[in-house]
Amino acid sequence: MNPTLLVFRFSAMGDVAMAATLLREVAVQQPDLTLVVVSREVFKPFFLNIPGLIFHPFYPQGIHKGIRGIYRLFKELQQYTPRAVADLHYNLRSRLLTILFRLKGIPVSQLDKGRKEKKALTRPYNKIRKQLKPTVERYADVFRKLGYPITLSHTLRPLPLSLPEVAVPLFSGIQSVKVGIAPFAQHFPKVYPLERMEVVIDYLDRQGHAVFIFGGGTAEQRVADNWQERFRNVRSLVDRFTLQQELAIISHLDIMLSMDSANMHMASLMGVRVLSIWGATHPYAGFLGYGQQLEDCIQVDHPSRPSSIYGNKPCLCDGVDSMELIAPEMVIDKLREIGL
Template sequence: MKSERCLLVFRFSAMGDVAMSASVIKEFLQQNAGMTVIMVSRHTFKPFFDDINGVKFHSLRSNDKHKGLAGLFYLYKELKKYRPIAIADLHNNLRSNILSFYFKAFHGIRSIKIDKGRTEKKRLTRRDNKINKQLKSTTERYADVFRQLGFSLNLSHKLIRNVATIEGSLKGYVRHNKAVIGISPFAKHREKVYPLNKMENIIAELNQLNYRLLIFGGGTEERIQAAIWEEKFENVTSLIGKTTLDEELQLIGKLDLMLSMDSSGMHMASLMGTPVVSIWGATHPHAGFLGYGQDLKDCIQIDLHCRPCSVFGNKTCYRGDFACMNGIDSGMIVEHIIEKINNGKTSFSDSTR
């Protein structure tokens, strides 16, 4: 590998942020012929980059060989073998800063860090005297890092369907005579989760319309809830704990539509070019985390003076009534989904699945 063609890129977590970085890196490589990106991230997220020409994935194993300062130095020694010309730090945390320091101190290699816009986001989320306006998207903040390194990059902000062939054992999940809808109803923080009883109302209505419904994303508790829905509704199948991340991406790429929270499900769908109807509570698209290429018109939310109360949904509702989610009518969400399915822009024929 020639050193003048190699660029280190850091984005270690979280899942949605790494998925967004993959969309940007794909367009970066399309517009900068001859470049190679060494993507450094958690091994779990490797499938996000498998189909991107020009990416070599290097796993961060922070729980074992890359743990602590000694582990980071070991990671630095692994990465220096690529002889990078620069570092695009899309994370800007302690680990990425230490790695960048090693490359600067020992090799004089330049690093540009993402500007996360913390001051703007504090003004957006503070309780009083909010400045509620659209902030720069996270994907554009990623792109700015490449631009500051001297590269040309113009993001399309368009959904591009992934045309990868789905594996035979998975075809049964998306073979249906009506639309196949993915549902990603969970999130890390409660304030980003639509109340499960209201989500069940949505599932019940979509099931009655004979849509195929696939449930994505979650751990043990979420798997139990999804299994209840699977048992209760004929057209519902839970994929939680049954598929790998790579298999989930294949299936998401064949959906007609995804219904998601402000969570990784939205960003995985965006990476695969699948349209998303998203539900927003404590958080807000104005913070810049709308899925890449998704339409603001497909964000289901209500106007409240307290929204957004946080960037990541990690603050407890100070009102105590969770009005931002409880005030969203489930019937309105169903109507929006039906309209989007029926407008003909999201439908697949069985042959394309």
């Protein structure tokens, strides 16, 4: 019987997608290891194509809510007879769980988030601006501490999935380059001004490329639908497909243009190249998509950047928002540079 390893990563979407990219590597390098991933059920599609992996859903607002719920989850997880626990989250819930497993004598390894160096990178004054350890390497360290010598290639591994039947018409007859655009993000300081993104979309449309807009929610759907109406080659996918279907669609793209958002990590999981736009955040923090290149990051070098790790704080550069420093021509020039 293969040894079983419990893996915790409950949220957020981008972080869970990054964890999935790591676990694809782990599954290849440790084929005799059974991985049991504990995460929110909505994220299950990230793990469907990883061999030998079992997904155990976590319901933080339901049966696993509160301390009693965590204890119930602990009892559920004992069915797998785990050899060890890999905590890729290190929040209050995961730490409570690891305490319970430690009390049973089961080895635990936990994520080092690197808070001190991240604070030095984002503080307003005397920043230490240098490349920090990539998050996927921090995840891999958790496995290494348990005795699994994981080596990461940091290269994209294409994972073409079958298009869902409902998405086939979107690609029917398309001979041009297929470009995904994810112009939105959870936090506003990470969003490239929409009027500037519209200039980029206009350029791609005039080049005859097929453009697919990704997002979620009523406000984002309104923007994407408006672009679809005005530009001949633009298609809005916002709130039209499930997460599993979106992943399959992304796997058929030639390239993705994204913010520092979950869509960058979803594209990385599918092995798709991403041009990413950075404002309040910075690739130095370690959250660049797995296998993506620093040269494909569109940003302006300024001593005030970054202002935060998660993009939840504005970033003013000499009184101007950091995203406003990126002219549409900068993005278009990068698209031209790669042949678009």
